[in-house]
Amino acid sequence: MKTDEKRLIGLRIKELRKSKGLSQEELAERAETSPNYLSRMERGTENPTLDMLIKLANALEVEMWEMFDFGHEVSRKELRETMGRFLKELDEDKLRMAVKLLRAVVR
Numbered sequence: 001m002k003t004d005e006k007r008l009i010g011l012r013i014k015e016l017r018k019s020k021g022l023s024q025e026e027l028a029e030r031a032e033t034s035p036n037y038l039s040r041m042e043r044g045t046e047n048p049t050l051d052m053l054i055k056l057a058n059a060l061e062v063e064m065w066e067m068f069d070f071g072h073e074v075s076r077k078e079l080r081e082t083m084g085r086f087l088k089e090l091d092e093d094k095l096r097m098a099v100k101l102l103r104a105v106v107r
Contacts, residue, residue, distance in 0.1 A: 007044030009053075009071050015087045016067070030059035043092040 017027045024042070028035040031056060040046035048056070059063045094101060 006047055009048065009067065010042045010044040010046075012067060012070065013038075013048075013056060013060075016062055017042075020060055022060075027059055031055040033100070 017024070020027075022030075024035045024038050028038045031038070031052070033052065039047060042049045042053075053067055057067055068069065087095060087098060
């Protein structure tokens with residue numbers, strides 16, 4: 001697993017833990033692991049096993065896919081680049097429609 005992926009998974013675990021109002025110690029106990037190991041996973045320095053991810057999802061009372069939901073991590077720059085790619089592919093009529101839609105959203 002790449003470092004960036006480990007970091008994203010770790011950040012997601014931390015985000016889910018905090019959203020549930022749990023301390024590292026509480027989540028570690030529920031997931032049958034040590035707070036130290038959980039801390040390393042959250043920092044992205046430890047590679048969680050599939051078994052551990054399942055235990056964490058169960059302890060956090062979330063679906064497994066939610067552990068990998070990184071959509072909120074997309075930066076403003078990445079969003080602009082994505083929009084730019086979409087807009088470049090449009091013909092003139094669709095581009096005009098896209099501009100009208102964006103204006104409506106911005107208002």
